[in-house]
Amino acid sequence: MPLTKPVRRKLHHRRTITCDGYERDDGLWDIEARMTDVKTGTVDNPERGGYVPAGEPFHDIWLRLTLDRTLKIYQAEAAIEASPFRICPAITGQYRKLEGTRIGSGWHRQASELLGGTSGCTHLNELLKPLATTAIQxxxxxxxxxxxxxxxxxxxxxxxxxxxxxxxxKQYLPELYRAEGSDS
Structure with missing residues (x-):
């Protein structure tokens, strides 16, 4: 176990984020992320028929970015399969605003400007960072x-x-190397 042994405890919640990268037959790449939140106990929820049973996803959220080798995004698709409120899936179309952007320096800031606050979904926005690094990987x-x-x-x-x-x-990208404390 990489962490120290914890005190006695009981699991209440599990968030799982899975990211997958696919090479497509047309030369583009699909980078997909899925986030699920699952509770170990039943949660009252009037918008989900009165409650969400233990073990059923409280959140089940997907985001796919289709991009080329330069990390330019050609298509962005979001889906919310499960959420605590019926209104949540209505925001998914906003993620098409990422189309035409390029993952790189300043991209997270740009995505936040496009989809931050009430223009997006907190959980979909959380998936943008692992999607970007998954694209690189x-x-x-x-x-x-x-x-x-x-x-x-x-x-x-x-x-x-x-x-x-x-x-x-210094070894792999010497043109970007700057000695510590140098002004250049």
């Missing part, structure tokens, strides 16, 4: 060295490994 490894540069567009300066002063950047 789906295209990588590749014999195409451009994939490393695409990765840098999303990952540069997001962690110590992808920091501009790291040995990884």
């Amino acid at each position: 789906t295209l990588w490894p590749s014999t195409d060295e451009e994939v490393m540069k695409l990765g840098a567009n999303v990952m540069l300066n997001t962690c110590h490994t992808w920091g501009q002063s790291s040995q990884v950047i």
Whole structure:
């Protein structure tokens, strides 16, 4: 077990996020994410027939981005199969606003401007980060060295490994390398 042994406890809730990347026959890529929230006990809910039984998804939410090798999004499709309120699925069409955008530097900010607040869904928006990194992982490894540069567009300066002063950047993307403390 990677974490220390916890005190005695009882599971009440499980959130599962699954992301899959598919190479399509037409040369594009489908990156899909699914989020489920499942309670271990029955939850009262007037909009779901009075209650949501234990073990039945409280949330079951999907998002698919279809993109090319440059991470340009050609199609975005969202679906909400289960939610606590009947109104929730009405927002899914808004995610087409991502079409024409490109995953890369500033993309999360752009997506937030398009779909933040009441223009989107909190849970669908939560799926955007793992979808972006899944897109990179789906295209990588590749014999195409451009994939490393695409990765840098999303990952540069997001962690110590992808920091501009790291040995990884110095070795694989020397044009982006900046020695620590340098102004250039």
